Amino acid sequence: MMSDIDKVFENMTTAPLLFIGSGFTKRYCGTMSWAELMEKLAQKIRSNSHYPLPSYRHEVGENIPDHKLFPKIASLMENEFNRKFFSGEEIFSVTELDRKKIEEGISPFRIYLAQLFSDVKKQKLEDSLQQELSDLKVASKHSVNGIITTNYDKFLEQIFPDYDVYIGQTDLIFSEATGYLEIYKIHGCCSDPQSLVFTEENYEEFERKKSYLTSKLLSFFMEHPILFLGYSASDANIQGIFSSIAECLNEYHLSMLAQRIVFVEYNLEQHTPIVTPYAFNFENKQLVLTKISTPSYLPIFKSLIKVKRNYNLNLLKRIKQDLYKTVHDNSPQDIIQVISSELLDEEGKIAPRHIMGFTNGHFSGHNVLKSEDVYRHIIMMDCKIEINS
Incomplete structure (x- = not known):
């Protein structure tokens, strides 16, 4: 008998794009949550304080939601971290390569932040989690078209080693991205400290330039099914992306788009996966998509493996790039x-x-x-x- 999850994937006419958040890396690598990261940074910078992170919270003001609070705090942290570093305090270990970057004008705070995410490695996993990753690697060969992520670390590159990587909005704007066998790191990557979207100023700049990203994402959403992993439904990044897309579409096209989106939410309180509709509301518009609440990714990835591409993607990607060059260069x-x-x-x-x-x-x-x-x-x-x- 076909499961509800199998039915969700059976409706996909082609392999999906995966939209992956920090919960994914936390699951397999034990990485910190955003709040835990901010606590670590606060302790690093204000090591003499009994209340390092609360002291930052006090400085930026009360009643600010976390998705706005932490970028504000990060801006204060960057200024204070760099001030200490340039005054001669040995606040973190600097390699010769780091010294060259600092001499080129890269913020020491960003280099330290990149170091934290560069050290992300897979933990020793229990059998069920190891099986999840094994199944995902199988799916990467014929059941995944590409990856979009807000993660800074390079764990996805380990799972999808043959995928090309594009970092930040600039890479998307000036590249020949095809949507096939590619990883789009829209909030930057630890390999490029300057690219990290982390402080209030970074998020404001991201918002100013997001019109191209929104159009690019919208084209991807229309061409591929989208499977969200490692996010909470209340995640501000997801809310912002869906809100931007909702502004571009009428109710009919929103309903068409919703049929292509599957949101997977990790939920330990459930014993078995449950498939339900889920509504995102934006002013006068609503996006009702399919949500799978699950205590394990195993049934998700096993159903994903059953979705087969119709074409060799290496060839399809080459053709798409050649057609782009043909039109562009005439x-x-x-x-x-x-x-x-x-x-x-x-x-x-x-x-x-x-x-x-x-x-x-x-x-x-x-x-x-x-x-x-x-x-x-x-x-x-x-x-x-x-x-x-």
């Missing part, structure tokens, strides 16, 4: 090549598709033909054009 002669249909068969099980188009007879590539040449070929028959499939 010089397709040496880019789009005649290919064998055998390359479309990923595992020997998929019936080959065919690509058909006009060519001028040079089989090393395709040229864009003038419309009059096509007319002459069809009507006058004095312009020979070969059709290949």
